[in-house]
Amino acid sequence: MIMTRHTISVLVNNQPGVLQRVAGLFGRRGFNIESITVGESEEQGLSRMVIVTIGDDKTLEQVTKQLYKLIDVINVVNLSSHPMVARELALIKINAKPERRPEVLGIVETFRAAVVDIGPDTLIVQVVGDSDKIDAMVELLKPYGIRKLTRTGATAMIRGSID
Known part of the structure; x- marks a missing residue:
């Protein structure tokens, strides 16, 4: 199992409690969040979270699938799989x-x-x-x-x- 650093962009509805639900999902999966930044995105009413974490690719794939199950999550992109x-x-x-x-x-x-x-x-x-x-x-x-x-x-x- 190879642990690598992942930078993930998560586009979410700007609603109370979304940050807590996203962070909680990482914790339940045993992923430590190294850093998380949240701010407005280019679309009104949507915020972008940039999360840096370390883990193996399989766990990251599972976390991504779980993120999409959260009602306020619009899009998830693994930025570290591209030049960034x-x-x-x-x-x-x-x-x-x-x-x-x-x-x-x-x-x-x-x-x-x-x-x-x-x-x-x-x-x-x-x-x-x-x-x-x-x-x-x-x-x-x-x-x-x-x-x-x-x-x-x-x-x-x-x-x-x-x-």
Whole structure:
């Protein structure tokens, strides 16, 4: 049984309780959700969930079939079976006394990130990219002292003209 990372797009009616039912289905199947993002879609009244999970292909197939049985689920697409673009956003608050800021700003520039807040002894850095990019930046900032870290989870779509 080969466990792989799957990114799934689920188009749903924008109704109370849909997120809970979808997440519950994953839990009952023994799938851990690594990240889930939900927001409006291109169609009014519909939301898109992008779920990142790890599991084998057979279990993913069963989860997909079960998702379609939920009344508010319109469409399910395994994005990771196609070339796709995936991005996360992270906000990282780090210790940064004025004398250490030039070093930190060098890292920020290298990652094409941005400083979005400056405090007397801290900086908040915003970085957008794939999970590996964010993980790499976090590792480089650890020696400065990360005070808080928050990540959005992935959002993704298929490249090119395929919907």
